[in-house]
Amino acid sequence: MQVKENLSNMSLDEAIDKLSKSVYLESPDIWIDLTDKINDQIFDEMVLFFATKYDVLPILKYALENKFIDLNLPSKNTTYKNIGEHLISVAIQSNNIDIHNYLKRSLGQDDDEILIEEVQIESNENNNSTSYKPEFICPSCNVNIFESGYKASEDIVYKFSLEKNKLIETSRSLLDKTVCCNCNNVIKGISINQLKNICTVQNCSRCSADLTSVGITDKSKMVYDKESNTFNSKSTSFHCANCDNQINKTQVEYFGSLI
Ligand SMILES: [Zn+2]
Ligand SMILES: [Zn+2]
Known part of the structure; x- marks a missing residue:
């Protein structure tokens, strides 16, 4: 399998495994369909749609290098001129830059x-x-x-x-x-990777660190009360333990009972 060697980061088997897991979580029905197709070496628009959506570039490379599909054929989604344009649009929506550029290159749109x-x-x-x-x-x-x-x-x-x-x-x-x-x-x-990470709720919105790894600091403001001659806790805020950025409201809700 010469093709497998060409795939830089992930082997084809690993790529199929990643795609299969992602699609299964989305819909077991589609997963059955997709698994049948891959077992029969059918790499049609539907398979490539999910490979693009879930950022699994080796599958696109495998399908195109082995000429299992022609990107210039009409898309089943009539909004698009052809399969290639449809997949490019999916790559943009999913923010998958590598796939986007690979498709453009394959369509000869990179002069x-x-x-x-x-x-x-x-x-x-x-x-x-x-x-x-x-x-x-x-x-x-x-x-x-x-x-x-x-x-x-x-x-x-x-x-x-x-x-x-x-x-x-x-x-x-x-x-x-x-x-x-x-x-x-x-x-x-x-960096580009950090920006990608920030899109996930559990990552810090400033430094992109995974809060479940670096930890969250809990800060209480203590206010002095004259009458009782004590400091009382007035408000609590949560911060990224890596860069001290205050975590946002949605993140506090997301971690909810954990903090
Ligand atoms: Zn600006
Ligand atoms: Zn941070």
Whole structure:
């Protein structure tokens, strides 16, 4: 299985396992359908839709490299011109940058040396698992970049191949640089991965640390009472133990009985 070797982070089996678990949690009925298809080596629009939604790039690579699907064929979802456009839209909605760029490349839509893609995080109405609204305020213009959007850039290296007598792409990596879509300034001090983490309710909204790992500090303000000559606890707030940022209301509710 030569293809398996090409997959960088995850083997195909691991990828199928990840997809299978995610889809099972969403719907056991769809899961049966999906499992049948994968066992029969059918990688159609439905399978790739879920692979895109759940950020499982190796499955898309496997399907496209083995020509199990043609992205230019009409999509079952008639809102889109073809399967490729449909999947790109899913990748944008799910904020899966690598898949998004891979699909664009596969469709031949990357003619620039450096690809800059605008990542818009949309409030995902059909994602009923959480109503958590992440927030990261741009230090330059004070908007929440999860609403205004931020841009990520890719670094692509090209070389001329004498063997193939053409220009070939030799490497591609995501630059750890984000730009605010509202004011176009570079957002310093936060990486793309950290921004992804902030979207999860259990991660700190400033430093992105997982609060269940770093811990939460509980601060009580003690106010002096003259009559009783004692300090009384007046209010309590909860903070990320890593950066001391106060955790937000939704997070306090989420951890609820735990704190
Ligand atoms: Zn800004
Ligand atoms: Zn923090």
